[in-house]
Amino acid sequence: MFNHILVPIDGSLMAEAALPAAAFWAEKFKARVTLMHVIEKNAPDAVHGQAHLKHPQDAERYLKELAKRAFPKRTQIECHVHTNETDDVAGCIVEHADELSHDLVIMCSHGRGAALHLFMGSIAQSVIARGSQPVLITHPDQEGKPPAFFCRHILVPMDNDPEHAEALPISKELARRAGATLHLAAVVEQLASLSGDKAVARRLLPGTTSRLLELARQEAEHYFEELEKGLLAEGFQASAHVFRGDPASVIVEAAAVASIDLIVLGTHGRTGMAAFWSGSVTNRIVSLSRIPLLLVPVGKS
Structure with a gap:
């Protein structure tokens, strides 16, 4: 499934937080x-203190030294190194998709809030929008260093969008x-937690909305019960x-x-990008959690 992993590296210790995950999956x-560095036009003298x-x-x-230090010899x-200076690092990485033919991108998010520049910037957005490669986002540890990477427990959040279930086959292979x-996890909202357009229904038709949410819970439990049975029958340890x-x-x-090591989420990429970057569930999970997150483009057929 994954034959070629691309790891964009800006030269900082924080960016190297992507390397343990890359070594694990490789x-x-x-x-x-492929370790990739883009020469940036008018680059600052230091990046993240280095x-x-x-x-x-x-x-x-630097990349050759990193290859020896962070990966087994086998x-x-x-x-x-993209030697032509560019002021569009994200675009440059995306343009290399055809040339390098990678099928997974692993990169580091440098923190939370305003420091989420690498993730919230155009690099991950552009890769996901093209809909060709999954993107794995990692985080540095509390000291800003590369953390160890394990994958003993995988969480796959799902909802009532059948296209999001397209992330399940990749999760199974992982x-x-x-x-x-x-x-597997589904979350059915409570009446008090509804927002946006759903909040209007909550105010106008609270009784009906509450009953609909309860029906959604029952349907989700039945659907997940069948999914769990199927996974167990295939020999997986699953819940x-x-x-x-x-x-x-x-x-x-x-x-x-649950001591989850990796969260796998389906995203609609280009068709759902406005919601994705303006406060969707996926974006909020990234803001709230430092658990590695694999974004899988879905609904592209």
């Missing part, structure tokens, strides 16, 4: 890895390769749960309680 899938790699020779040496590593347990409350908050809490 081993599990016997995939090759010297910025402004010269191709420095970047090439891993096939390639280093690619679980097979890693020997991980799959946890399925239906929760009530605010979806993003509940998912983050459930992930923490």
Whole structure:
């Protein structure tokens, strides 16, 4: 499934937080890895407190040293430095999709809030919008260093959008390769947590809305019960749960309680981008949690 992993690196220790996950999945899938650095036009002298790699020779040496330090010798590593200076780093990485033919991008989010620049900027957005490659977002540890990466428990949040179920096959393959347990989770909102257009229905028709939410809970429990039976029959260790409350908050809490190592979420990419970047459940999960998150483009057929 994943044969070639691309890891964009800006030269900072924080960006290296993507490397443990890249090494883990490269081993599990016997995939090759390309470490990529883009020479930025008018680059600052420092990035995240460290010297910025402004010269191709420095970047090439750095990537080669990183390949030896962060990956086993048996891993096939390639280093690619985009030497033409650009002020559109994100666009440059996206344009390399055809040239490098990677099928998974792993990158680091540098923190929360305003520091989420790498994730909230156009790099991840552009890759997802093109709908060709899943994107795995990781985080540095509390000291800003690369954390160890494990994949013993995978959480797959799902809702009533059947296209989001397209993330399940990838989750199953990840679980097979890693020997991980799959946890499916659905969150049916409570009357008090409804927002946006749903909040209007809550105010105008509270009784009807409450009954509809209860029906949604019952349907979700039946659907998840069947999914869990199917996964167990296939030999997976699996669980399925239906929760009530605010979806993003509940998912983050459930992930923490279950010691989740990876959250896998389907996203509509281009068709759903406006909602995705303006406060959707996915975006809020990233803001609230430091658990690695794999975004899988769905609904592209």
